[in-house]
Amino acid sequence: MAALTQTRGHSGHGHSHGHHHHHDNVYLTSKNKNDAGVRITRIGLASNLGMAIAKGVGGYMFNSKAMVADAFHSVTDLASDILTLATISWSLRPPTDKFPVGFGKIESLGSLGVSGMLLTGGLWMLWGSTLSLYSHFFLDPAAAAELMAHAHSHGHSHGHDHGHGAPSIHAAWLAAGTVAVKEWLYHATMKVARERKSSVLASNAVHHRVDSLTGIVTLAVILGANFVQNAAWLDPVGGLLISLMVIKAGAENTVASVMELADRSIDDEVKGSIGKQVRKALADVPEGHVTQLREVTGIKSGQNYLVDLEISVPNNWTVEHVRDVEDNVRARVGGKVRGVRKVRVRFVPKETKTLPKFDEFIPGDVSAKSSPEPEDEHDHDDGNGHHHKHQ
Known part of the structure; x- marks a missing residue:
C-alpha cells in the first residue's frame, strides 16, 4: 500500500483514485485475528492474491488483453500491500546513532519502487494494446500475426490468432466473478469502517470498489468482442483504458514518493x-x-x-x-x-x-575566504574557550 494513489489509507497508497499517500496500517499488521477490521483486511489481501493469479492465467489462456492488464493491476496492488507489511515495522523503529531521524525513508524508498513498477508495467501494457490496435486496423492478417509474434517473441498465440481473435467467452465468467468478489469486499469492508468510524478501512473499501469498476470494464470489452460483429478491437481498447489508469496511478505515486524523499513539507x-x-x-x-x-x-x-x-x-x-x-x-x-x-x-x-523565515539555514555560498580553516595544525582550545597557537 505504500504509495499507490489508490486511496488506500496506506500511509498513503494512492492509485489516483483518490488517496492518502500513506496510511495507518494497523489492520494489516495487528496480531488480533478476531478483530473485524483485521479479518476483513486480511481477507482482502488473500482475495487480491487469488484474483491476480486467476486473472493472469485466465487472461493468457482466454486471449484477453484487458484481463491481463487487470491482472497486472491486481499484482501491483498486492505488491504494495506486501511491501507495506515488510517495511512498516522497520520504518517505525526508533532512531540510532547512525540513523538519527529514524528509518521512515525506507518505506518512502519502497513506495518509490512499487510506484515505479506500476508506471513501467502500465507503459508496457499500453505498448502491447497499441500494437494490437495498430495491427488490427492497419495491417492484413498475415502482417499482423508477424508483428505480434515479433513483439511477443515467446509467440503469444497458442492458436488465438495473434491478437486479432476475440477473447474467449469463458473469460467473461472470470471477469464477472472478480467483480462479484470485489463488490462483496467493498460492502463488507465499508460496514466495518462505518462501525469503527475508520477512515483507513473506508479508503480500503473504496479501493475494492475501484477494482470492481476495472473488472466491469474488462467484462464489457470481453462481451462486446464476442457479441458485437467485428469488435475484436474492443479487447485491446479495454487493455488500453486500464493501462492508462495504471500509468496515472504510477505517475502520481512516483511523484509523491520522490517529493517525500526530497523532504517536502508536511501538508x-x-x-x-x-x-x-x-x-x-x-x-x-x-x-x-x-x-x-x-x-x-x-x-x-x-x-x-x-x-x-x-x-x-x-x-x-x-x-x-x-x-x-x-x-x-x-x-x-x-x-x-x-x-x-x-x-x-x-x-x-x-x-x-x-x-x-529560514533564518537558521546557513546559505551554501560560504567561501573558503569568508570561513577559513584553522591555519596552524597546532591550534588548540584550552577548554575555556581560548585558542592558543604554537609557533
Whole structure:
C-alpha cells in the first residue's frame, strides 16, 4: 500500500483514485485475528492474491488483453500491500546513532519502487494494446500475426490468432466473478469502517470498489468482442483504458514518493492538527505568562512526521520554564496526532520581532575566504574557550 494513489489509507497508497499517500496500517499488521477490521483486511489481501493469479492465467489462456492488464493491476496492488507489511515495522523503529531521524525513508524508498513498477508495467501494457490496435486496423492478417509474434517473441498465440481473435467467452465468467468478489469486499469492508468510524478501512473499501469498476470494464470489452460483429478491437481498447489508469496511478505515486524523499513539507491538514494540539498545550501555561505558537514546519518520513515548532515565550523565562513547556507540548502532540515521531521546539523571546523565515539555514555560498580553516595544525582550545597557537 505504500504509495499507490489508490486511496488506500496506506500511509498513503494512492492509485489516483483518490488517496492518502500513506496510511495507518494497523489492520494489516495487528496480531488480533478476531478483530473485524483485521479479518476483513486480511481477507482482502488473500482475495487480491487469488484474483491476480486467476486473472493472469485466465487472461493468457482466454486471449484477453484487458484481463491481463487487470491482472497486472491486481499484482501491483498486492505488491504494495506486501511491501507495506515488510517495511512498516522497520520504518517505525526508533532512531540510532547512525540513523538519527529514524528509518521512515525506507518505506518512502519502497513506495518509490512499487510506484515505479506500476508506471513501467502500465507503459508496457499500453505498448502491447497499441500494437494490437495498430495491427488490427492497419495491417492484413498475415502482417499482423508477424508483428505480434515479433513483439511477443515467446509467440503469444497458442492458436488465438495473434491478437486479432476475440477473447474467449469463458473469460467473461472470470471477469464477472472478480467483480462479484470485489463488490462483496467493498460492502463488507465499508460496514466495518462505518462501525469503527475508520477512515483507513473506508479508503480500503473504496479501493475494492475501484477494482470492481476495472473488472466491469474488462467484462464489457470481453462481451462486446464476442457479441458485437467485428469488435475484436474492443479487447485491446479495454487493455488500453486500464493501462492508462495504471500509468496515472504510477505517475502520481512516483511523484509523491520522490517529493517525500526530497523532504517536502508536511501538508496543511497535518500542520493544522499539530497547531491545534500545541495551542491546547500552551493553554495550560499558568496565567500571566503569554506564550504563542509562531510556526509549524516539518517533513514526512514514511509514516513518521518529524515536526519543528517555533514558540515565543517571555524574555525573563529560565531554561527550566521552557523545558516544562517543551515536555507538555511534545507529550500532547505525540499523543494526539497520529504519526508524529519527533517534535523539536525552538523558543524565541516574544518581545522581539518575528525572525525571518529560514533564518537558521546557513546559505551554501560560504567561501573558503569568508570561513577559513584553522591555519596552524597546532591550534588548540584550552577548554575555556581560548585558542592558543604554537609557533
